[in-house]
Amino acid sequence: MAAQRFDVVVVGTGPGGYVAAIRCAQLGLSVAAIEDDRPGGVCLNWGCIPTKALLRNAEIVGLFQRAEEFGVTVGKWTADYAQAVQRSRRVADRMAKGVEFLFRKNKITLVPGTGTLKARNVVEVKGKDGAQTLEAKAIILATGSEPRSLPGVTIDEKQVISSNGAVRIEATPASLIVIGAGAVGMEFADVYGAYGVPVTVLEALPRVLPIEDEEVSALLARVFSRRGMTIRTGVRVQKVSPGKAGLTVEIEAEGKAERLEAEQVLMAVGRASRTKGLGLEALGVASERGLVTVGPTMETSVKGIFAVGDMTGRQMLAHKAMAEGVVAAEAIAGRSPRPVDYDNVPSCTYCRPQVASIGLSEAKARTNGREIAVGRFPFTANGKAVALGETEGFLKVVADKRTGEILGVHIVGSEATEMIHEFAVGRTLEATLEEIIHTIHAHPTLSEAALEATLAALGQAIHI
Amino acid sequence: MITKVIMPKLSDAMETGKVIKWIKKEGDSVKGGDVIAEVETDKANVEIEAFGSGVLRKIVVGEGGQVPVGNLIGVIAEPSDDISNLAASAPSPAAAAAPALPAMESYKSEPATTSVVPMSPVPAATAGASAGGGRVKASPLARKVAAQSGVDLRLVQGSGPGGRIVRRDVEAAGTAPATAQPVVRPAAAAPAAAARPAFVIPPRTGAEFEDQPLSPMRAVIAKRMPLSKGPIPHFYVTSEVAMDRAWALRADLNALEGQPKVSVTDLIIKACALALLKNPGVNAQLQGQAIRVFHRAHIGIAVALDEGLITPVLRDCDAKPLSQIAFEARDLAERARGGKLRAQEMSGATFSVSNLGMFDVEEFSAIINPPEGAILAVGSVVEKPVAEGGQIRVGRRMKMTISCDHRVMDGAMGARFLQDVKRLLEEPLRLLV
Numbered sequence: 001m002a003a004q005r006f007d008v009v010v011v012g013t014g015p016g017g018y019v020a021a022i023r024c025a026q027l028g029l030s031v032a033a034i035e036d037d038r039p040g041g042v043c044l045n046w047g048c049i050p051t052k053a054l055l056r057n058a059e060i061v062g063l064f065q066r067a068e069e070f071g072v073t074v075g076k077w078t079a080d081y082a083q084a085v086q087r088s089r090r091v092a093d094r095m096a097k098g099v100e101f102l103f104r105k106n107k108i109t110l111v112p113g114t115g116t117l118k119a120r121n122v123v124e125v126k127g128k129d130g131a132q133t134l135e136a137k138a139i140i141l142a143t144g145s146e147p148r149s150l151p152g153v154t155i156d157e158k159q160v161i162s163s164n165g166a167v168r169i170e171a172t173p174a175s176l177i178v179i180g181a182g183a184v185g186m187e188f189a190d191v192y193g194a195y196g197v198p199v200t201v202l203e204a205l206p207r208v209l210p211i212e213d214e215e216v217s218a219l220l221a222r223v224f225s226r227r228g229m230t231i232r233t234g235v236r237v238q239k240v241s242p243g244k245a246g247l248t249v250e251i252e253a254e255g256k257a258e259r260l261e262a263e264q265v266l267m268a269v270g271r272a273s274r275t276k277g278l279g280l281e282a283l284g285v286a287s288e289r290g291l292v293t294v295g296p297t298m299e300t301s302v303k304g305i306f307a308v309g310d311m312t313g314r315q316m317l318a319h320k321a322m323a324e325g326v327v328a329a330e331a332i333a334g335r336s337p338r339p340v341d342y343d344n345v346p347s348c349t350y351c352r353p354q355v356a357s358i359g360l361s362e363a364k365a366r367t368n369g370r371e372i373a374v375g376r377f378p379f380t381a382n383g384k385a386v387a388l389g390e391t392e393g394f395l396k397v398v399a400d401k402r403t404g405e406i407l408g409v410h411i412v413g414s415e416a417t418e419m420i421h422e423f424a425v426g427r428t429l430e431a432t433l434e435e436i437i438h439t440i441h442a443h444p445t446l447s448e449a450a451l452e453a454t455l456a457a458l459g460q461a462i463h464i
Numbered sequence: 465m466i467t468k469v470i471m472p473k474l475s476d477a478m479e480t481g482k483v484i485k486w487i488k489k490e491g492d493s494v495k496g497g498d499v500i501a502e503v504e505t506d507k508a509n510v511e512i513e514a515f516g517s518g519v520l521r522k523i524v525v526g527e528g529g530q531v532p533v534g535n536l537i538g539v540i541a542e543p544s545d546d547i548s549n550l551a552a553s554a555p556s557p558a559a560a561a562a563p564a565l566p567a568m569e570s571y572k573s574e575p576a577t578t579s580v581v582p583m584s585p586v587p588a589a590t591a592g593a594s595a596g597g598g599r600v601k602a603s604p605l606a607r608k609v610a611a612q613s614g615v616d617l618r619l620v621q622g623s624g625p626g627g628r629i630v631r632r633d634v635e636a637a638g639t640a641p642a643t644a645q646p647v648v649r650p651a652a653a654a655p656a657a658a659a660r661p662a663f664v665i666p667p668r669t670g671a672e673f674e675d676q677p678l679s680p681m682r683a684v685i686a687k688r689m690p691l692s693k694g695p696i697p698h699f700y701v702t703s704e705v706a707m708d709r710a711w712a713l714r715a716d717l718n719a720l721e722g723q724p725k726v727s728v729t730d731l732i733i734k735a736c737a738l739a740l741l742k743n744p745g746v747n748a749q750l751q752g753q754a755i756r757v758f759h760r761a762h763i764g765i766a767v768a769l770d771e772g773l774i775t776p777v778l779r780d781c782d783a784k785p786l787s788q789i790a791f792e793a794r795d796l797a798e799r800a801r802g803g804k805l806r807a808q809e810m811s812g813a814t815f816s817v818s819n820l821g822m823f824d825v826e827e828f829s830a831i832i833n834p835p836e837g838a839i840l841a842v843g844s845v846v847e848k849p850v851a852e853g854g855q856i857r858v859g860r861r862m863k864m865t866i867s868c869d870h871r872v873m874d875g876a877m878g879a880r881f882l883q884d885v886k887r888l889l890e891e892p893l894r895l896l897v
Contacts, residue, residue, distance in 0.1 A: 338625070403608045405631070430603030430630055 004109075006032045008332060009123050009136035011115040011278070014041020016309025016321030017142030018099050023329035024140075025106035032134055033108055034115040034125050039099040040092075041144055043318040049095050050167045051187055053088035055350050058194035062352060069389060081195045082170035092167075117141075117279035120304050138304050138332040141292065142325065143278060145271040145310035150179070153240045153267065159247055160240060160265045163188070172197050173264035177249050179237055181208035183349040185268035186220065190351035193229050200230040200260060202251065207233050209349060213361040213410040215376075215396065220412060223353060223392055240265055273311040296339035297331035298324050306332065320345050344427050348417040353393045356420035359408030359427065362398050371401040373433075375457030377449045379413045381464045384444040390414035395449040397423075397433070397457050404432030415446055422450050433457055466545050467516025469500065469538035471531050482530040483537060487511075488520045494540050501538070518542045600680075602629035610634045618680045621769075621803030636804035681772040692834050697870040700829045701878045703886055707845045707860040710892040717786075724791040729765070729819045732842055732864075733789055734895045735888035737761035737781035740815055743881040745873050746866075747814050749837040755872055764813030764833060765793055767800040775833055776800050777813040786895055821845060827863035837872040840885070841865045862889075 007029035010021045018040065021033045038045050061079045103110050111134065113127025123134045147162035149155050157165035163184050176192050178185045181203035193199045201208065201224070207217035208224070208231060221231045232253060239250040246263035273290050286293045286301035291313030298306045306328040309321030323340045330337035349355040365372045378394045379385035393413025399406055409423040426436060436454040441447050448463075455461040471481045485502040488494055499511040500520060518540045525537040539547050600617045602610070606629045610617050613634065620637040622629035678686060710731050717726045740747040740761040748757040761782040764775035776796040781789055799805050815837075818830045821844040830841040843863045850859040864885070868878040888894050 402612065403605060405605050405608075430605035432604045432608055435604050 003122070003133040003135040004032070005135045006030045006109070007136065008032075008138050008140060008329075009034065009115075009134050010140045010142060011123060012041060012142035012144055012309075013039040013099065013103075013110070014142060014144045014309060014321065015043045015318040016144070016325045017041065017140065018102070018325075019322040020140045020142060020306075020308055020325030020329045021108050022102055022106050023326050024332060025108050027329060027333035027335075029329075029333060031106075031108045032111050032136070033103065034111045034113060034123065034134075036112070036114045038096045039103065039110060040096040041142075042146075044095040044099065045092050046164050046167050048318050050088040050092040051163070051184075051191075052350055053091040054084055054167070054191045055187060055352075057084040057087065058191045059352060061194045066389070079195060081172045084195075085168070085170045088167060114277070116277060117283050117285075117305070120283060120302050138306065140298075140325070140328050140332070141278065141300075141305065141307040141311060142309045142321070143274045143311050144321075145273050145316055147267060148270045148272045149267050150237055150240075150269060153237075155267055159242075159263075160267060162267050166266055173246070173262070174198075175245060175262040176200070176264050176266060177202060177247070177260055177262040178266045178268055179249075180268035180270065181205075181210070181231070181233070182268060182270065183209070183347075185266070186224075186349055186351045188266055188268065189224065189229055193224075193227060198228075198230075200232065200262065202235045202237060202249070202260075203231075203233045204236055205233065209355060211347065212349075212355055212357055213396065213408070214363060215394075216355055216357070216410050216412045219393060220351070220353070220355060271310060271316050273313065275311055296327075297337065298328035299331065314342055315345050315347070317345060317347070341428070344424060346417075346420045346424050348420065350417060353390070353413045354416040355412050356416040357408065357410045358420055358423055359406065360398060361408055361410065362396070365398045365407045370407075372407065373399045373401045373457045375399075375453040375455065375461065377453040377456055377461065377464060379446070379449060381452075382444075382446060382449050384446050384448070385414065387444065388414060395419070395453045397436075397450075397453045399433050399454075399457050404434055406431065406433065406436070409450075411449075413446070413449075419447050419450060422447060465516055465518065465542065466547060466550065467514070467518065467540040468536055468550065469512070469514070469540060471503065471525075471533050471535050471537050472512055473533045480530050480532050483525050483527055485527055486523055486538075488514075490520055490523055492520050494518060494520050500540075514540055516540050518545075521545075521547050600629065601627060602634075603631065605631045606634045615807075619684075619807075621681065621771075623803045633803050636799065636802075637807060679771045681769070681774070685772050688834070689831055692832050696832055696834065698829075698832060698867050699870050699875060699878070700865050700867055701875060701882055702827060702829075702863060702865040703879075703882045705862045705864065705886045705889045706850070707862045707889065710889045711845065711860050713892045713895075724787055724794065726786060726790045727793070728821060728845060728862075729817065729842070730786060730790040730793055731889060731892065731895060732819065732840070732885070733763050733765065733778065733781055733793065733817055734786050735885045736815060736817060736840060737763060738888055738895070739881050739884035741782050742884055743877065745877045746838050746868065746881040748872050749814070749835045750869065750871050751835070758814040760814065762812055762814045764816035764836070764839075765796065766816060766818035766830075767797050769801060774800050774805070774810065775813065775816055776805050776809050777811065779812070815839070817842065821862070827865055829865045830867050832867050832869055837869045838878065838881075839867050841867065 008024045008031045010017045010031060010033040013021065013033050013035040017033060021031045024031045043049065064074060064077055067074045111125050113125040115123045115125050118124050121136055123136065123139060125132050125134060147155065147164060153160060155162045161169065166188050172192060172195050175198045178189045178199060178201045181201050185201060186208060189199045189201050207214065208221045209217050225231050234253065236252045237249060238252055241248050243261050245261040247265050249260045249262065249265060251258050251260060275287065275290065275292065280287060280292065283302055285305060292300055292307040292311050294300055294307050294312050298308050300307050308324035308328050310316040314320065320340065327337040327340055344358060346356060346358045362374055375397045376394050380391045385391050390413065396410045397406065398408040406423060406427055409420065411419055433454050437451065437458065441451040452461050452463055456464065482504040483501055484504050487502065488500045494500060494514045495517050496514055498514045500514045501512050503510055503512055519542065520538060521541045522539040524539065525531050531537065539550055541547050601622060602617050603624065607617065609631055615634050615637050617629055620629050620633050623633050624630040714726050714728065714731060717723060744757045744759065747761060748755050760780055762777050762779045763781045764777050766773055766775050778789065778792055778796060796809065813836055816833050816839040818839060819842040820828060821842055825843045827843040828841050830839045832839050841864065845860050845862045847858055848861050849856050850861065866878050866882055
């Protein structure tokens with residue numbers, strides 16, 4: 001069979017791949033997209049979106065548990081976790097169909113199967129109906145990442161599960177140990193905790209959400225502990241093996257060996273790029289520690305081959321992948337896109353309370369040798385938060401004392417992930433503290449905390 | 465707010481200036497941008513503008529007074545401000561007159577004391593730029609950093625969307641503030657985005673013409689060029705160079721691993737630098753009643769930009785090996801295109817080179833960039849039939865034309881210099897030893 005020809009072939013249709021494909025099509029290029037699962041990748045099918053549905057369930061369960069506080073008497077009520085998972089699957093299905101619709105709308109050819117590079121302009125696709133060959137002027141690789149495990153621990157998705165298993169399994173375990181207190185670990189701990197599962201979170205580093213600001217980590221650990229979860233940091237996991245309750249996790253904490261028991265273990269120690277079998281080595285596509293090396297236009301070391309998203313490393317975030325997809329598409333179409341600003345990517349965790357940040361943590365800002373100003377505002381002093389009954393958390397602004405440059409913003413609290421964008425826009429436009437304080441914030445809103453924390457950085461906070 | 469009025473440095477060579485006339489008198493109210501005085505430099509009379517508003521409280525240097533550049537000549541302040549310290553204090557040199565760092569509490573307003581010296585050699589040109597309606601597009605952070613580091617935003621080229629000036633542009637252009645991040649250089653090996661641009665002729669538009677406001681850079685060029693071609697009597701000398709050996713040498717050099725790629729321009733810069741040392745009369749400029757002869761070859765390299773051109777200066781080309789010239793010239797050109805030149809890299813040339821070879825230009829003549837005394841205009845290296853010993857063969861030839869200031873030098877001096885450049889390029893190993 002003769003090779004089908006396209007301007008661009010995109011391998012993988014996660015957020016990096018599908019956005020790149022659509023942008024290419026918008027710019028008048030003919031596009032084929034190869035997918036071995038469903039369109040939308042991990043994000044839509046097994047990651048961001050289904051977990052947000054589960055977390056919404058956790059939030060509703062949490063409100064039922066607090067009904068008394070609002071003077072609502074609820075009779076006998078139950079929360080069926082299987083139905084939460086089923087709802088989450090329906091949400092994911094709907095979003096994946098949305099990508100299929102966008103592909104049709106933009107006349108993108110979806111090719112089911114697994115893609116392998118055969119030359120710098122040829123991709124072979126092995127699908128159910130055999131192999132076919134696609135030729136392209138440019139290729140965008142967007143094969144993403146997969147959950148990593150610890151050495152010697154096999155993820156069987158039954159007892160030792162990853163996020164892939166957690167979004168599928170409709171039963172809750174009798175007890176759960178979460179290994180890794182990053183965004184994935186904390187979000188699932190929150191979900192299972194809300195459904196009454198005794199949860200222990202183990203983290204090797206000294207604090208939960210180690211990439212976030214220290215104050216954020218401390219507050220989140222406090223809230224989770226108060227909710228009855230066990231949070232243990234600075235813990236090394238030595239071994240996971242079959243045990244009485246299901247599994248035994250052998251750990252070393254403060255120099256002492258311990259054994260913990262649980263029915264299930266959720267492995268949330270990070271993700272590794274998925275590049276095996278793609279044919280990168282044969283073409284000489286440069287990579288470093290499994291991550292494909294790219295230039296500012298997302299082009300790899302091989303001309304005409306681009307790579308975006310998790311497989312290129314840096315932050316493994318869907319929104320970063322989308323931004324990279326746009327850059328790659330525009331570069332291929334002969335435009336000169338602005339490179340992705342990796343210092344201005346918001347980081348979000350959707351547990352309760354939510355966590356969102358952008359830029360430098362206070363500690364990092366201090367090590368840069370600048371004189372900084374820090375402003376904090378607790379949601380206990382925010383009218384809307386008090387009315388909502390969501391007073392946990394704070395908003396913190398870290399700025400350069402001399403210029404008022406916004407170096408970093410850290411939010412922990414209800415809807416933190418929506419509020420961060422005020423500062424993302426501000427940083428893109430190089431706004432300083434002064435522009436934020438001269439922006440009138442609607443009252444009453446949670447976003448007023450942004451104004452107040454900024455005022456606090458200037459020593460002028462009104463409401464505290 | 466107190467604003468010091470300082471004797472501005474209006475050209476590279478200017479050391480002192482004379483106040484000819486105060487247009488405002490003590491007690492007159494003054495707005496930022498008002499012309500307050502006229503100053504005589506070694507070349508021209510120029511008007512100086514107020515950089516702050518208030519009342520002209522004190523004239524420190526009266527009409528006819530001559531003072532070094534950077535000295536206080538007057539004080540603008542509010543009637544309530546106490547200026548007794550200032551008026552009595554010793555004059556401070558311009559270079560040290562960085563504005564006091566405002567405390568966090570006060571950065572919502574201007575620093576209490578500013579002293580801004582125009583960085584342009586011809587301040588009238590910048591006045592023209594602002595009068596021409598060209599609003600400076602700059603981010604709030606860029607404005608703040610500029611105010612604190614004394615950078616005039618009108619002279620900064622923006623690299624943000626739509627030419628907006630962002631922080632890194634200011635940091636690159638000015639005396640870098642203490643918090644400056646190192647300038648990130650574009651990775652040399654970064655994969656290229658697109659191949660040769662398509663050859664598109666835009667469709668005819670409805671309008672018969674349009675008036676485009678002068679960009680600040682265009683305004684400076686428009687002011688400066690008549691100051692050259694008008695008063696300076698140019699003469700031109702053209703010569704053709706056999707570039708076969710230089711071409712081969714360049715290919716050999718560029719085959720070496722780990723060495724910066726050498727361009728034809730780099731070879732010419734090195735040849736000019738050596739020839740300038742041999743012919744100091746060409747490395748010279750008129751300074752009032754004297755001819756200043758330079759013993760260093762600081763060479764300005766004309767870099768074409770979309771909105772004009774700029775001539776960053778590569779210093780001490782006579783003393784630098786070719787590899788270093790190649791590296792620095794490329795870096796300067798890249799940063800010039802990115803609007804990231806520092807102020808000190810934009811002045812101080814003793815001679816300039818303008819190469820239009822990449823545009824398939826056979827030859828052209830350039831306008832001298834004052835106060836320099838000469839400039840070399842270089843055309844393409846072309847293959848052509850050459851007669852040698854009664855035979856015709858194909859050789860590589862390049863034409864170059866020097867424009868010289870006849871007040872400083874004569875035809876034979878220019879010709880001898882050109883002969884030396886030609887010889888250096890035709891015996892290019894001399895560029896390496």
